[in-house]
Amino acid sequence: MTKTKNGKNVELKNPHLEKLPDDKLYHFGMNRLNFDFEKIFGDVKYVCTGGSAGRFEMYAKNFAEETGLECSGNLSLSDRFVMFKTGPVLWINHGMGTPSMSIMLNETLKLLHYAKATDVCFFRIGTSGGVGVQPGTVIISNGAINGALEESHILYVNGKMVKHPAILDTALSQELFDTAKELGITAAYGKTLCADDFYEGQMRLDGAFCDYNEEDKFSFLRTLKSKGVCNIEMEATGFASITHRAGVRGKLFF
Known part of the structure; x- marks a missing residue:
C-alpha cells in the first residue's frame, strides 16, 4: 500500500x-x-x-x-x-x-x-432478516457468505466466473461487539448470508414465484444457523470483497 x-x-x-x-x-x-x-x-x-x-x-x-x-x-x-x-x-x-x-x-x-x-x-x-436471533438484536458480522454458502463474491468478467474472497476486518468486528456489550446493547456475532434477491434467494414464501415449500424454507434456515449465520441481506459479500481488495478496513452491522 x-x-x-x-x-x-x-x-x-x-x-x-x-x-x-x-x-x-x-x-x-x-x-x-x-x-x-x-x-x-x-x-x-x-x-x-x-x-x-x-x-x-x-x-x-x-x-x-x-x-x-x-x-x-x-x-x-x-x-x-x-x-x-x-x-x-x-x-x-x-x-x-x-x-x-x-x-x-x-x-x-x-x-x-x-x-x-x-x-x-x-x-x-444495514437492515436485514435475523436467523435464530431475537427481534431487535444488533448483528455484528464476522464473515459473509454467498448463496452457494461460500465466503466469496462472484463476478462474471470477460465471460468467465471470477471469485473474490469476502473478508471483513475481524479485529474491527470484535471491537464493535465488545463496545456493544459495554453499552448494554443486545448483539449477536456471526456470519451474514448475502442473497442475490429479496424473495427466492432468501427462501421467502410471499414472492410472485415460489418452487419450494415451508419445510424447505425452515430446513435452509437451520442449515444457515449450523454454519454460524445470524442474518440475511443482499450486499455483504460484495462489501467484504471490495473493501478487502482495496485494502481498507470494512465492517458490517445491522
Whole structure:
C-alpha cells in the first residue's frame, strides 16, 4: 500500500486511470478536473453506508446534532445517491443489492484516493432478516457468505466466473461487539448470508414465484444457523470483497 506521513492512502488498482485526462464519477455527478476532492474530502476517516437515501440523510443529521459537528448539504450532484459529511464522517446510501452498492464503492474509493484521505474505515449499517436471533438484536458480522454458502463474491468478467474472497476486518468486528456489550446493547456475532434477491434467494414464501415449500424454507434456515449465520441481506459479500481488495478496513452491522 502507498504510505504518506499521516497513514495509509486509499490505493486504486487500475493502471488505466493514470492514462485518463479526466476521471468522471458518473453517479456522484463529479469529475476530477473540476472538483477539489482534497479540500472537501481530505479529512475523511469513516464512510458509513446503507441502502436508503432518506435514512442516511437522517443518520447524518442526527449524528451532527449529537456530536455538535456541522452537517453538510447533499454533496452528491446526481440523483443516484445522497452524500452528507459530518466532520471526518461521510454518509452515503448505496441502494439495494450488490450491483448498486458496487457502483457506489468504486466511485467512493476513487473519490477518497483523489482526496488523499488516509486510514479510512468503511461501515455498512444495514437492515436485514435475523436467523435464530431475537427481534431487535444488533448483528455484528464476522464473515459473509454467498448463496452457494461460500465466503466469496462472484463476478462474471470477460465471460468467465471470477471469485473474490469476502473478508471483513475481524479485529474491527470484535471491537464493535465488545463496545456493544459495554453499552448494554443486545448483539449477536456471526456470519451474514448475502442473497442475490429479496424473495427466492432468501427462501421467502410471499414472492410472485415460489418452487419450494415451508419445510424447505425452515430446513435452509437451520442449515444457515449450523454454519454460524445470524442474518440475511443482499450486499455483504460484495462489501467484504471490495473493501478487502482495496485494502481498507470494512465492517458490517445491522
